[in-house]
Amino acid sequence: MLPASHPLLYACVFRDTHLVAELDHAHSHSQSTATSADPVASDAPSPAPDDDLPALAAALVAAAPPHHRHLTHTAAGRAHALLLSPPLALAAVSRAPHLPASQLLLFLRRLRCLPEARMRDEMPRLALRLPLPPGDDAREANEVAAAEAHAEEEAARRDADLAARTTPKRDRASHRGRAGPSWTWRRQLWMVILADLLLLTILFAAWLAVCRGFSCIGR
Known part of the structure; x- marks a missing residue:
């Protein structure tokens, strides 16, 4: 006063x-x-x-x-x-x-x-x-x-601050995950795994072509 x-x-x-x-x-x-x-x-x-x-x-x-x-x-x-x-x-x-x-x-x-x-x-x-x-x-x-x-x-x-509080937690978590380094690491890991699977598929197809199916296993 x-x-x-x-x-x-x-x-x-x-x-x-x-x-x-x-x-x-x-x-x-x-x-x-x-x-x-x-x-x-x-x-x-x-x-x-x-x-x-x-x-x-x-x-x-x-x-x-x-x-x-x-x-x-x-x-x-x-x-x-x-x-x-x-x-x-x-x-x-x-x-x-x-x-x-x-x-x-x-x-x-x-x-x-x-x-x-x-x-x-x-x-x-x-x-x-x-x-x-x-x-x-x-x-x-x-x-x-x-x-x-x-x-x-x-x-x-x-x-x-008000906009951040009104944003759904799932959306914020998704945004943080996509923008963070962990998402980059997981994306690179999946790229390596897919490349390995593609290479193994090519090798398996070549083996089947050389052996003409699974005849090599019977020998």
Whole structure:
């Protein structure tokens, strides 16, 4: 759980409709406290109660437009970000402008690079790295590109693992046997045996021709 002063309000990860991980915010201070702590907060609209954030994030995921990789929106003093990487959907809500939608999307991309089993534990650590220091746009762009590349590699690896698990064991064993060195050795052995049988057949036929059948045995 994040401290009350952190601008990230809520984050979650869905696999299809199943909630994989979420990060709650310890928002116990009043709006007046936030205003006194940061002069910029006095210009921003008052945020809505935080108890609707899980439902709001679920609604963002459910209403995600098709054929989109990400979606950002800022309204009512909040920044919203949605990252789609089927079968995963990652959503986050923050206070704007303290944590803008671009940095919120970067947080989701970093989170997407993690294995699902570690997402819940790593969410606070990644959130505490935000916002990025001013003037760090170049590093942010490089990290975004690296995060996307890593996410694509992980997705390809999971697809390959899924395809391997769905392949029948008999087909996999047959494929491994044909491609392995044991199959090559057995094929060569059968070729030698067939060549020997062919040679013996020729010799036997020649012997029968010379002896004119089995007359040599009677002698």
